[in-house]
Amino acid sequence: MEEKPTKHTQENNHLSYGSARNIVFDKYEMGRLLGQGTFAKVYHGRNLRTSESVAIKVINKDQVKKEGLMEQITREIAVMRLVRHPNIVEIKEVMATKQKIYFVMEYIKGGELFAKVAKGRLKEDAARKYFQQLVSAVDFCHSRGVWHRDLKPENLLLDENENLKVSDFGLSALPEHHRNDGLLHTQCGTPAYVAPEVLRKRGYDGEKSDIWSCGVILYVVLAGYLPFQDENLMKMYSKVFKSEFEFPPWFSYDAKRLISRLLVADPQKRITIPGIMKNPWFCKGFNRPIAFSIQEPVTETPLEQDDEAQKKELELKRSKSSPPFYNAFAFISSMSSGFDLSNLFENRTRSGTLFTSKCSASSIMSKLESLAKKTNFKMVSNKDFKVRMQGASEGRKGKLSVTAEVFEVAPEVAVVEFSKEAGDTLEYGKFCEEDVRPALKDIVWSWQGENSVPRTEM
Structure with missing residues (x-):
């Protein structure tokens, strides 16, 4: 008879062995060891909800800190979130405790x-x-x-x-x-x-x-x-x-x-x-894919939080009648740092083009719809204060697909984030500079980095 999953709340139970199953954050069952390096071990895992096989890379945080490699680990996470492609191993989730970092990745069983x-x-x-x-x-x-x-x-x-x-x-x-x-x-x-x-x-x-x-x-x-x-x-x-x-x-x-x-x-x-x-x-025989897009965001828990903190929602509170809000602490932090909005996106991909506005969310949404019509972009979706638009012409990486999302940080302050879902980065940068900026100049309070060119998602 199969044992029921055991709920673990202590770090040393996450990798325990014996008759009990090895459950990580009540989400994944850890299985056999697939390989190991100096600071990490890779295990076969199973998603408890979907039964999907995954590979779970477990990194010893103290060891990587001691060797000064924490920046490298953070960079690897950031990079893998950017490069979602059929011929690249997919990262599904990143979780962390005080001692361990867990990379949950696509399980590739064919070997090297x-x-x-x-x-x-x-x-x-x-x-x-x-x-x-x-x-x-x-x-x-x-x-x-x-x-x-x-x-x-x-x-x-x-x-x-x-x-x-x-x-x-x-x-x-x-x-x-x-x-x-x-x-x-x-x-x-x-x-x-x-x-x-x-x-x-x-x-x-x-x-x-x-x-x-x-x-x-x-x-x-x-x-x-x-x-x-x-x-x-x-x-x-x-x-x-x-x-x-x-x-x-x-x-x-x-x-x-x-x-x-x-x-x-x-x-x-x-x-x-x-x-x-x-x-x-x-x-010979090569069929070049038209475009690749990010279908689902990679979830991530901050690398310095413990188990209980991971289970609390810290970023957004959504409602159907208003745009999502950022928590007050993050907003105050951004104001105290010279209105540097990067703090608001500390646990996001931080890869979009950002601007602040004193206009209402509904006014901003109307302006975004006008932008799409003016630039001959097709409105793929428009709901929950999030607009997805797609260009009509084929570029180097297929049709350019752009998402714009409105967030409220205070009753009279909104943040709008543009990001590229598909298409070529250079074409996206040109679109931001030549189309987005002029079209939205009358509602923009401040671009992030006052005189900077909008950042493009790489």
């Missing part, structure tokens, strides 16, 4: 691409399919301002349908990690897959370095071994700097041509993702 290649090189059609899915995922990451920086077969998983899923965004970077020269400078990644400009420590473009790593991966799955190999690490680096490698005889002419353009030592001469997608070898 590395394990498949370790059994022998792949046939060209199979390698092409995985490479197409990899490039599609990487292109999506780049469109949202995310550079992976540790692409390798060990971080590429396969689901039950043999579809590729990119994982492990622990070393990824966002636009704010650029220095004044507009480049990234942190040397990271796995040596055999790292671009020469990263090894030179002079700054690098995250997009171009990811493309190099994709080239190494394509070579590996077709050859069954690395293009740059040597027992002496410095000699291997020398080969990387010169892009010195040879093709095995079984590579097709078109595959060799593409890899030769991917593994170019000079990043300025390296092929771009649009160039890859026009390549004849790559295009």
Whole structure:
């Protein structure tokens, strides 16, 4: 007879073993250990409500704090919330106690691409399919301002349908990690897959370095071994700097041509993702998805709260007749910091374009409807003080889809948040600057960052 779930309220009970089932926050049942690293263990889990299989990554908070890696963990959460794509491992929920952080993620049971290649090189059609899915995922990451920086077969998983899923965004970077020269400078990644400009420590473009790593991966799955190999690490680096490698005889002419353009030592001469997608070898059988959108927000509990605090709603109180309210404490905090509204969004994605208004919520909603008509955007939905509109024309990432939501922070103060659900980031930025700002200037009290360009969701 199956035991009933046990309610745990103490931290040390969350991972207890024995006859009792291991229940996390009364939501997930913890199962067998799938793998472990220095600071984390990954378990198979089951959603108690839906019976869906999940992977639960459990991180020791004290250890990561001691090693100064808390910022990296926070960044990984932020990145995974941005990059929801069919070929990227999905993060479903983040929970935390005083001692542990729990990442609840999509369970991928097909294992690593590395394990498949370790059994022998792949046939060209199979390698092409995985490479197409990899490039599609990487292109999506780049469109949202995310550079992976540790692409390798060990971080590429396969689901039950043999579809590729990119994982492990622990070393990824966002636009704010650029220095004044507009480049990234942190040397990271796995040596055999790292671009020469990263090894030179002079700054690098995250997009171009990811493309190099994709080239190494394509070579590996077709050859069954690395293009740059040597027992002496410095000699291997020398080969990387010169892009010195040879093709095995079984590579097709078109595959060799593409890899030769991917593994170019000079990043300025390296092929771009649009160039890859026009390549004849790559295009064979490739159906490029029109667009990707975030269907459901990822829920998250603050990393510093305990169990009981997690069970309280801290952010929004909604009603059918009025827009959602922010709690008074957050509003006072924002006012005391020079009206910096970032505090209001501390537990949100903080990725939209924000402005404040002294107009009523209904007036703002009318103005948003006028904006949609003026810009030839289709109103997909309009309810609960939230408008979703979609552009008529196809862009680089399909049709641009934008959401605008109105929040009340006080009787005479409203916050309006624009965010991109689908489409290209550059097109979204242009839409905010050239269409949104002029159309709404008569109702705007203050944009966040008085003279700043509206922030775009990356």
